[in-house]
Amino acid sequence: MAYNDSHIARHDSRGAVNDVRANKVLRNTYALLAMTLLFSALTAGAAMMMGVQQMNILIFFVGAYGLMFLVHKTANSAMGLLATFAFTGFMGFTLGPILSAYLSLPNGPAIIMNALAMTGLTFLGLSAVALMTKKDFGFLSNFLFAGAIVLILAMVAGLIFQIPALMLMVSAGFVLFSSAMILFQTSEIVHRAGETNYILATVTLYVSIYNLFISLLSLLGIMSND
Incomplete structure (x- = not known):
């Protein structure tokens, strides 16, 4: 009995520590995510004010994947924060x-606002499901891996x-892949x-x-014939 009580106590202690962690x-993730989203909005506005009309696809892939690689290499140091803002600012x-x-486009402003609203509501809703239900969605890992390959090829x-x-x-x-990833x-x-x-976690x-x-921006544009 003493052993069982001790084992249960250690299990409860580990559970409490994991909950705190x-x-x-x-x-930290949501705080950094909010800051990076705001910073991204500022850099997007800067690009619009500068009159940037088109992003070279090669520059996009080199910049995006290069900076993402830098984030992963520096994630355990203070440089990781700078790399994160560099990556999200570029995006x-x-x-x-x-x-x-x-x-x-004639319906452009409405399309953008609708896409923003749908993105925000989707993220909040899915986050609430994961946090409130406490369900383990780890089973999605294989689906996400296969889905990523299919989407890249498509x-x-x-x-x-x-x-x-x-x-x-x-x-x-x-849309489905991003929702599952959240x-x-x-x-x-x-x-x-x-x-x-x-x-x-923030970068993901x-x-x-x-x-x-x-x-969502693409889908709404197609649905409105734009």
Whole structure:
């Protein structure tokens, strides 16, 4: 009996420690995420004010993946924060030309506002599901891995063949993929003791929100014939 009581006590203690750790990582993640989203909005506005009309796709991929690599290499140091803001600032800057293009359309402002609202509500809703239900969404890992491969191949095919129906499917696929990633990453923070780096968690959620917004923007534009 004494052994069982001691074992239960240690188990409860570890559970309490994990809860404290998860809450701390969540607070840091959401705080940094809010700051990076605001910084991205500022850099997007700067790109629009500068009149940037188009982002070279090679520059985009080199900048995005290069800075993401830098974030992962420096995530355990103070440089990780600077790398995170550099990455999210660059991603925000790439939004400038896209937003400018939409604003030139008759329904552009409404499309942008609707995409923003839907992105925000989706993120808040999915985060609430993961946090309030305490359900472990770790089972999504295999789905996300397979989905990422399929989406990358479909995106490349869409860029090569310029098939509207395929691009529509890619956008819808990214909406589902990004939503699943938000659930998965939030669940990892809550349930996985190894997910303690709030910088990496922030970048993962940021990329999911970015892809979700771009995909919704595309879908709403197609639905409104723009």
